[in-house]
Amino acid sequence: MDVKFKCNCPFTSALDVVGDKWLLVIVKQMLIEGKETFKDFTEADEAIATNILTAKLKFLEEMGIVIKTQRPDNKKTNLYLLTEKGLALTSVLVELAFWSDKHLRDIHPTIVNGEEMELLRNDKTTFARVIENRYREKLTSLF
């Protein structure tokens, strides 16, 4: 379960790690929807099979994108949280959403389109910072 880098290209090296059907979806669920337990992920809109979820979470942990912890009071429920390395993927996700907004609506008209999307359209950088800060606050309030 480790990475094989195809070459020394910085573009594709990222894809060697994160260019997978599920990894960025999981990161997005953590970052945007606040999902943090195994259960949370299985209940998401984009439902992942549990065996794959296990494998992907383990991989994300190995890569240092996610850390696995527990709540201070609960010995069973594991918490999966983004590290700085994981949080740094925010900009990638924001660019993906920006692209969807602009280029996918013709073939997928029901993509959500609310206030948040308005902010994203107007200022990607601020949008990314807001999301990152919200996650960081959540982290500090957890412990």
Add this chain to the structure above:
Amino acid sequence: MDVKFKCNCPFTSALDVVGDKWLLVIVKQMLIEGKETFKDFTEADEAIATNILTAKLKFLEEMGIVIKTQRPDNKKTNLYLLTEKGLALTSVLVELAFWSDKHLRDIHPTIVNGEEMELLRNDKTTFARVIENRYREKLTSLF
């Protein structure tokens, strides 16, 4: 060979299209390395099996990310070129490279690190614009 959107999320909808092992690699080869013919792709550092390449190019064409043309003077060699929709993925790729530069060097020290990376580190937006313009110029000079 068409897309199934898992939900209405703008983040994951992009991944439904482009969150695949190869698609962004191909786009990057076109954008950064100027690859444009079937042969070009088969000779890349990140070599794709020809059957998969065929399938992926067809998909990118169906998605309107790439157009398939021919050189005015050559009836055999096909040209695969990025559309505006494809060019708009530049920012995503740039963010991926930025992330690699910052977070992947510890596990993959041989990632290229030259002048271009310096520019990328200093100003992502300019870097993206430079790449996009270079590609646009190439397009106009082609026809």
Add this chain to the structure above:
DNA sequence: AATTATTGCTTGCATATCGCCAGCAAAATT
């Protein structure tokens, strides 16, 4: 004009990954 090389594929088959489903142990709740 005939021969050879190149390009852009397709096909067959092996292997790897994905995805559904059932089940299960440990902890937590009732």
Add this chain to the structure above:
DNA sequence: AATTTTGCTGGCGATATGCAAGCAATAATT
């Protein structure tokens, strides 16, 4: 003590990937 919840594991079929061979059409070479 019994039940539920959480976090997983394993089996098995379906889909995707990867390697190799082959092949027709065009282009280049002789």
